[in-house]
Amino acid sequence: MIGCDTSNCGACTVLLDGRSVKSCAVLAVQADGREITTIEGLASDGELHPVQRAFHENHALQCGYCTPGMIMQAIDLLAENPDPTEDDVRLGLEGNLCRCTGYQNIVRAVRAAAGGASR
Ligand code: FES
Ligand code: FES
Numbered sequence: 234m235i236g237c238d239t240s241n242c243g244a245c246t247v248l249l250d251g252r253s254v255k256s257c258a259v260l261a262v263q264a265d266g267r268e269i270t271t272i273e274g275l276a277s278d279g280e281l282h283p284v285q286r287a288f289h290e291n292h293a294l295q296c297g298y299c300t301p302g303m304i305m306q307a308i309d310l311l312a313e314n315p316d317p318t319e320d321d322v323r324l325g326l327e328g329n330l331c332r333c334t335g336y337q338n339i340v341r342a343v344r345a346a347a348g349g350a351s352r
Pocket of ligand 2: 293294297298299300330331332333334
């Protein structure tokens with residue numbers, strides 16, 4: 234997926250060996266032999282990944298263009314920090330741009346996925 238082609242938007246974010254990367258900034262040779270997870274690889278047996286479900290339940294998307302990258306980045310963020318504050322989430326997602334939502338519901342969704350929505 235091409236979002237910006239300048240490594241600014243984060244729409245192309247995938248997991249490389251479990252860590253988020255902006256795929257537009259990774260050469261194919263750098264990914265050789267490594268495990269890549271895209272948004273298409275998250276659901277299993279027809280069940281959404283918990284972060285996907287949280288985005289759905291918290292209305293964290295409008296056009297959806299940023300959503301795959303946001304979700305992949307959120308997964309990396311939650312792996313590093315399973316109980317993020319709102320500020321932690323905003324900092325963790327600062328490399329992912331959304332032109333639609335104003336971010337509020339995205340932050341809410343990430344915290345809901347972490348079980349921290351009530352704080
Ligand atoms: S396409 Fe925008 S960061 Fe990769
Ligand atoms: S939902 Fe449209 S860019 Fe984020």
